[in-house]
Amino acid sequence: MIKAVQAVLGLGLLCFAASQSAVAAVDYSKLPRIKQELVAPPNAPKHDQVVTGGPRIVEVRMETQEKLIEVAPGAKVWALTFNGSVPGPLIVLHEGDYLELTLSNPKTSTLAHNVDFHASTGALGGAGLTLVQPGEEVVLRWKAVKPGVFVYHCAPGGTMIPFHVISGMNGAVMVLPRDGLKDNKGKQYKYDKAFYIGEQDFYLPQDGKGGYKSFASPAEGMHEMLETAKGLIPSHVVFNGSVGAITGDNALKAKVGEKVLFIHSQANRPSYPHLIGGHADLYWVGGSFSDVPLTSQETWFVPAGSAVAAAYEFKQPGLYVYLSHNLIEAVLLGAALHMNVEGKWDDDMMIQLKKPASFDAKAAMDH
Known part of the structure; x- marks a missing residue:
């Protein structure tokens, strides 16, 4: 099983390297960069609903955090989180933009973590290229080619996938069309607030007494x-x-x-x-x-x-x-x-x- 996962990971890295050379015409150093300050849900980060010009690189940083939280009185769970919240923060991009994620797993963590972005394309949604052990950091860039809202979640492999997801390690990405949302008649729709x-x-799990x-x-x-x-x-x-x-x-x-x-x-x-x-x-x-x-x-x-x-x-x-x-x-x-x-x-x-x-x-x- 481990060898199979390593083989998939190795294939993903080879494919990633090949794709990098195939799109070498893009000069990423000349693309404008925006640092998005992520905030805890239910709030959304500051963002424009409509953008002009070409693609941008949107930089975000997330840290994996393992923390004991109270789900309800008398009910606690070790939450596995992105940036300390369940769910993780909302990320906002526009179609054609690039997300450049820095994912940090602190030394104090007990488990390895990664991210599968349903909005991305290739390498298991990025999960094959973002696995970080405690004390490690990784940087991943991917292009937003599909407009919509999408889940992201931790997916380290095997039973660790459901365990991390049901422990709270998931969030969402919103990829807006560059000219903004449209209503059912094709007219531009602007919202005042987003949550x-x-x-x-x-x-x-419960004990024999129901606690x-x-x-x-x-x-x-x-x-x-x-x-x-x-x-x-x-x-x-x-x-x-x-x-x-x-x-x-x-x-x-x-x-x-x-x-x-x-x-x-x-x-x-x-x-x-x-x-x-x-x-x-x-x-x-x-x-x-x-x-x-x-x-x-x-x-x-x-x-x-x-x-x-x-x-x-x-x-x-x-x-x-x-x-x-x-x-x-x-x-x-x-x-x-x-x-x-x-x-x-x-x-x-x-x-x-x-x-x-x-x-x-x-x-x-x-x-």
């Missing part, structure tokens, strides 16, 4: 986590790392009239996002910006191992709940977030004509 929701399924086990290191809990995962029943399904991570003071914020782009990824299982009290004005099926988006969707679909994008212009103020409409996962396992929208209420859109005696207006808005 990245990374959905994560965890499989925490969640804790382990001293990622490797110590790996066997039991994978055995639990074989049942395909997650203990938790959460947005951005833990139950309630995007609620309360951390709830998303917008205003009536603002157009919000939601980028939603699921590296391991399908999901069914739904915005209670709103819709997807535009939904790019499969995350493809090359295709005409669907309109007026009540619930949209995220296939396993992919990311999609949906946009909505908010019409009413108040509390919105964005969740997976597998309601068992949303309510019982944690796949939900809150969004607070400010603005003036429009009675023409909705009005309560008769109140029951038990009605509590504040509770209705806070529900």
